Amino acid sequence: MASSSSSSLSRVVVKSSDNNLFVVNKKVASQSQLLKQCIDNMEEKGTNDVILIPLSNVTSNILTLVLEYCEKHADFADDDNNNQELKQWDHEFLKKFDYATLNSLTMAADYMVTKSLLNLCCQFIADSIKDLTVQQIRQIFDIKNDFTPQEEADIKNENAWAFR
C-alpha cells in the first residue's frame, strides 16, 4: 500500500448507463478487473487527472450493488478467502434480491470482471433452481421445449432415477 507512488490516484469516478456518477476508492474499484485495468492504463500514462470510467451496460441501481459488494470485499482483501464473516455477508447480500435483480447483477459482475461476485451469483442461482421441475426451468429461462413427446419420454425413461 505505502509503496504507491505520489502520482497514482486514490479515487476514480464511475459513470452508470443512466449517467449517475459514483466516486470510488481505488482499492474498492480494484475488486473489478475491468476498473482495475482502466486505472492501471491511466497510471501508466502518468495521468494525474481524475479518471472517469463510463459503464454503458450497468444501471445505477445495479452499480450501487456491485460497489457495495466491492467495498465489503476490499475491506477483507488482505484476509484469506475463507473468512466466515465474509461468507455470511455474501449470503445475506444475495438473499435480498429477486430473480430479475440477481440476473442483472450476474451480468454486471461478468461485464465488470468481478470474478468472485460472478461465482457467488452463479452458485446462488444454481442452488435456487436445482430442485425445480423441468417445466419450471423452461418457464423461468423462457425456453421452448423442442423435443417431440417421444424424445422427451425417452430421456426421462433413460434417467428415471433423476426424476424421483
Place this chain on the structure above:
Amino acid sequence: MDTKETTENTSSSINSSWSCLPEDLILEILKRLPVKSLIRFKSVCKDWKSIINDPNFGKSKQTHSKTSEYLSSSYIILRSDNSMFTLNLDLNNLAGRKNRERKGYNILCSFNGVLCVHICDTENIFMWNPITDEARLIPSPSGMDLTRIRLIGFGYTFIKLAKLKLSRDMNHDFGVAIKDRHNLFIYDMQNNRSKPDVVEVRENGMILENDHTLLATTGHGRVLIFEKRFGKINWLNDEGIRMEKLLVFDASQGKRFFIEVNNEYCVPYKSGETVYQVVNYVPSLLSPKSL
C-alpha cells in the same frame, strides 16, 4: 383488466430477464448444479441436452467439485469378497445400486468417471457411469478366459498404437484393452469394432500409453495403471503391494524404460487391509454411450 395486465407484465419481465442471460453465463450456472439436477434438465431442450452431454462440460464441472456433494474425488474400493464401498461417494443414492445385488463384479478400471466393470461368471463387460447410470456393453472378446483377466485399461489412443502416431483427437482416445495370459483384446469404442493386436505383449511387461494413461504390467504378474491426469496410481495388484517401478513404453518412439514410483502418487493403502482393488474415481457426466 388492470390486474390482468399487471400480472402479464410481471411474468413477462421475469421471463425476459432470465432468457437474456448469455449462453456462457447459463453454462456457468449449469456447471454448479448437482448431477441429479443436470440429468433431469437434459430434457429441458435440445441445447441444454447437448451442453450437458458434452464430455468437455463434465470435465469443466470437475473444477467446481467443492460445490456439490457428488463431485468430490473418491475412491471406490472393492474387497476380495466383492463387496464394494466408496469414500466420499454414497452409492446408495445412485441407481447403480442394483449392481450391488448381483453375484459379483470386478471394477477393472476407471477413466473420467466411467467404470469398466466385469460381471463375474458372465461374459459381460460394461462401461458404466454410476453417476448417470448409463451403461454400455462391450462385446466380449472371443477365446479369452475372463476369469483370468490380467489387465484392462481404457482411455488411450490405439490409433496411435496402430500407426505409432499421436492422434490429438479426443474421440480416438477411448478404447478397452483386455488381456488374459495369452491374448490381448482391444475394443475401439469410437468405431464399435475390435482392433487387431498391435500392441507389444510380453510376459514381463506390456504397455499402452497416451497423454492421460499409462498402463503397464511388470514382471511377477503385477499390474498397474498410472493415470497421469490425476497423478495417481489407480490400481493395486491382488496383494495390495505397491509397485516401485513402472515399465513405460513410448509407442511413438518405440522406446521402453522404467520409472520410479514416487510414494506421493500412490493410493492410500493400509497394510493388512483386504483391499482387492482401488479405483481412483472422479465422478463425471461422461456417457459411456457417447464414447
